[in-house]
Amino acid sequence: MSLLSICDWLAMTPGSVALHESRYLYLIVLTVHVMTLFVFVGIAVMLNLRLMGVTMSRVPVSEVVGRLLPWIVAGFLVMVISGLLLFYADPLEKYGNLFFRAKMGLLVLAGVNVWVFYTTAYRRVVEWDLDPVPPGRARLAGGVSLVLWAAIITAGRMIPYQAYWFD
């Protein structure tokens, strides 16, 4: 079963049609998705800037992670759920959209970046917890994350404009 045929089947389900045709629900979900930028990406930006030694340099990194990560995870969940609903409203159009594909690829890279950071540099956080400017690998993880999220936001914002760029 190909990805396209799954999207094709998904687009025929009553829920997808209802969401697609709805007058307000789709716009509400879209609004929630955009508002998670403020909460989820916003707080993640602060964490990444701390990893880069740019802000909150007197706050231990483990404290920033420990106290802010729950908010980041909660915001991320809302973002993923609202994002999945947006996809569900229009699976075929999203499937064929190059910006959407780029966005999904970038999301995977962002996940890999987090995984690498937690399994390498963050394991030894006790050694650099209080450093105003963390070691290179932590700074790199923070910088890569910021660049990836900027690219994810850009790709997401461009999804409706595919025709302007590629047609």
Place this chain on the structure above:
Amino acid sequence: MSLLELFQWLEYSSLLVAMRSSPWLFPVIATIHLLGLAVLGGAVLVVDLRLLGLGLSRQPPAQLARDAQPLLLGSLVIMLLTGLLLFMCFATKYYYLTAFWVKLASLFLAVVFTFTIRRRVVTAGETTLRAMWSRPTALVSVSLWASVLLTGRLIGFP
């Protein structure tokens, strides 16, 4: 010159006509506006969460606010500049949208509140002023920014 005439003049000025002739300029500026929004969210929420007793609750709010200040100001400047350009692209449409005027009013209140009352509470130290007013201040701050976001999203809808 009435306000509507000013908006029409802005929208049909040669700069804006040139901007509209390029189909990708509006989404590019809107994207920069969104990137500013993410940074602004972090700078605002790190302090407001602290005032609510959540987030970095072991840190003094004044210190967090000092750390967040350049990000707050930087993102605000970016959002105001890109926001002005976005507004000019469709000035006359916005003139007739209630949501646009609510957004301007919320933004004005949010900025004034942040740099007056909120700053006062944040820098108060361990006083009764802070103990009493931290939570209400953070709630007002978050509500005002939420209103800016919501109305900002609304004016973009067809």
